[in-house]
Amino acid sequence: MALALTMCATYSDGPGGGRDAGTTADGDKVHGTPVPPRGDPQPELGWGFTHTQYSADEGDADARRRAEQTLSAQPVPQIQHIMGWGAENPEPSPGRYRFDELDSRIDLIRRTGGTPVVTLCCAPDWMKGGKEGGTDWSRKALETAPLPEHYDDFAKLAGTVAKRYPDVRHFIVWNEFKGFFDDDRGRWNYEGYTELYNLVHAELKKVDKANLVGGPYLVMDSYEPRDPTYASALKGPWGSVDQRVLDAYAYWNEHKRGADFVVVDGASYTRDDELLPDTFRATEKLTAVSEWIGDRSGGLPVWWAEYYVEPGDDDDDRHGWSEPRRVAVHASGLMAMARGGASTAFYWNPQNRGAACAGCLWRSTQLSDGGGALPMMKLLSRFAKEFPPGTRYDDTVRTAAAEDAPDLRVLADDEVVLVVNTLDRPVRAKVDGTSLDLRGYEVRWQAR
Structure with a gap:
């Protein structure tokens, strides 16, 4: 009964319950026990992964413990988004916060000794023209950018997150320019994104000057070499990067008001899922893009927030390769990014609840025998251990x-x-x- 009363008190603090039930007004109150960073935060983190819809903070208790042991054996940097990919709408109504799931993920990262990285995406519905107090979880709604009149509100939300987790020192602003494509002009609305980025950057630095902030998290899409569609000078046997993406980067790079690292995203294959000239040599694109960004970043570290070397099916599932092939191609991708000068990259962990999970890092914690490291975890943790930031190849x-x-x-x-x-x-x-x-x-x- 005491537990039930505690839960009722915790989840009924909205004004009269209703749409704000389960929220709190003190979102910037420090959560849990922050882990003091070891020394000054560094802009180069090494090789880690991103938490997605399912992770090791739920499921069978023994399996969760095994998963935490797996992650603690070789701590790596870990990304968590503030909304979606396992996290609830953080601010369903203006000034009313719900951080339960985000708290749980940050706690998991703390317990496993990882360096926490927060991706500031996505935005509550009311910042996108939706209703206060509700959440439309459709992909279209989730991938809608804040309206310009709410850029300041999103920046304030970012500041609230930074205050809540003072041990988080690395922040990525938004994800893949979601919602920032201008259909009328047939190009990215890089002016809008850069305005949002600058406001968030200023807010995070106001919270703590030691906070490190990066963007623009652009998808470096490419077309096959003979396709003239949006062809650019950044090309190779693997294809040609979309010129519109390079234009967006150039604008952000010129107009940003500070950055501590540069973030990109992309796949070794083309927009049509072609691996050119073959599966392994296609990873040379990751080298070329890393070098291109490095040449223009003014010395800022290059991050890959996501990288892909295996095309997915219509549901974005990847079951067509054997695990040895998958590990070999991913190893080649990691090597390619390192050769290009990238110092940080994050594997998008496709964790699910079942026993069959192509490319998952650990066996699902929903299973009583779950939590153990799978081949991709063994590759990632060993690569992180052997080739940390500062490695001289x-x-x-x-x-x-x-x-x-x-x-x-x-x-x-x-x-x-x-x-x-x-x-x-x-x-x-x-x-x-x-x-x-x-x-x-x-x-x-x-x-x-």
């Missing part, structure tokens, strides 16, 4: 002349060599002076 590693040598991918520093066999059959090769027998699609870590 060694380009002198040699692969002995052999028929299959061009089909190996290699990345090394002073202590370890990562080798990927891009073929679906065994390969014998000599890498860095060591003879290796590699299985099809094997990812091998070799100490130096």
Whole structure:
């Protein structure tokens, strides 16, 4: 009964209940026990992942504990959005907040030793022309940008989030320019996004000058090489990046009022899901984009908020590849971003509730035997451990002349060599002076 009364008190604090039931007016009250950052926050975080609709903060108790042990074994940076992807509408009505789910995700990141990153997306309905007190969770509604007259309100919400979680020092402004495409002009409304970005940036720095803020989180879409549609000079055998995206970046880059890192997003495949010239060499796009951004960022670190190397089906599910192939191609993608100078990237974790989950990082915590690390988690955590920010890569590693040598991918520093066999059959090769027998699609870590 005491618990029931506590729950009633907690979830009935709106004025007279009704549409504001379950909300609170003190959204900026510090939640839980913040974990003090170790030293000054750095703009380069390394290799991590994004929490999506389902994560390790719900399900079977034993499975949750195992998942937390999995994540704690090699802590990595972790992203959580403020609305959607597992988080409730944070401000259903002006000045009335609901942070239960976001609290839960931040607590999970704290418990597992990860560096928390908050993506400031998406916006409550009333900021988008919808009704106060309600939430339309349709994809169209979720991906609608705030109206210009509510940019200030969104910035204030960002400030409230920053005050609530003072140990969060890294913030990404919005997600993929959602809702900012101008259909009449056939281009991105980069003026509107940049105005929103600047207001949010100013608000976060007002809360704490140590907060680090980045954008614009553009999707670096590309077309196949012979397609002249919005062709640009950023191109290769993998395709040509949409010029309209580059125009949006150029405007933001010129008119932003400060940034601590630059955020992009994209896939190795084209808009038509073509992997060119083949599955593995298509990842060279990630290198080219990283270099292009790095050349124009004024020295700011390059982040990939999302990266994809495997096309999805009509429901965006990815069940067509074997797990060894998936891990091999993702390893090549990580290597490609690192070669291009990117220092931070986040794997979009497709976690679901079932036993079958292509590319998931851990076995679902809804299962009594869940929580254990899956192959993609093992790859990501090892890559994060071996190649942290500041790694000086060694380009002198040699692969002995052999028929299959061009089909190996290699990345090394002073202590370890990562080798990927891009073929679906065994390969014998000599890498860095060591003879290796590699299985099809094997990812091998070799100490130096």
